[in-house]
Amino acid sequence: MGRPSFFSTRYNSFKFAFKGMTAVFRSEPNMHLHVLASIIVFVMAYRFEVTRMEWCLLIFCVGMVWMAEIFNTSIETLTNLVSPDYNVLAGKTKDLAAGAVLMAAITAAVIGLVIFVPYWIAYVKG
Ligand SMILES: Nc1ncnc2c1ncn2[C@@H]1O[C@H](COP(=O)(O)OP(=O)(O)OP(=O)(O)O)[C@@H](O)[C@H]1O
Numbered sequence: 745m746g747r748p749s750f751f752s753t754r755y756n757s758f759k760f761a762f763k764g765m766t767a768v769f770r771s772e773p774n775m776h777l778h779v780l781a782s783i784i785v786f787v788m789a790y791r792f793e794v795t796r797m798e799w800c801l802l803i804f805c806v807g808m809v810w811m812a813e814i815f816n817t818s819i820e821t822l823t824n825l826v827s828p829d830y831n832v833l834a835g836k837t838k839d840l841a842a843g844a845v846l847m848a849a850i851t852a853a854v855i856g857l858v859i860f861v862p863y864w865i866a867y868v869k870g
Contacts, residue, residue, distance in 0.1 A: 805852035812848040
């Protein structure tokens, strides 16, 4: 049997990465909140007809928060494997990973406010 081709190994890598992404959507309630928030943001962006650059910033923020949540889930899973019993360092590891998600979410929220507040004000003023 020959070596697997370049394309079949790349195809498998994408398949495993996609499996990881969908696993987070299925197992993490926080991810459902991120998805809901992302839908609200994109609907508002469409409704207010934000600029191309603002679309890019919003898409970047959504991607950053989703990526942080996937890393967080990965770190939590590995921590549970390595240290299923109580351990101060295991707790600290999980707290740090959760802190990274919070940091990404706060940054995204601030950028969202900077973009949307002027549109909200213009909308209210008519
Ligand atoms: N093995 C452990 N040893 C010590 N503290 C732990 C351990 N596992 C969890 N903790 C503490 O409990 C908190 C919650 O851990 P848990 O595994 O329940 O994460 P989670 O609630 O699923 O997180 P998230 O909401 O981000 O998915 C951790 O942030 C940590 O402070």
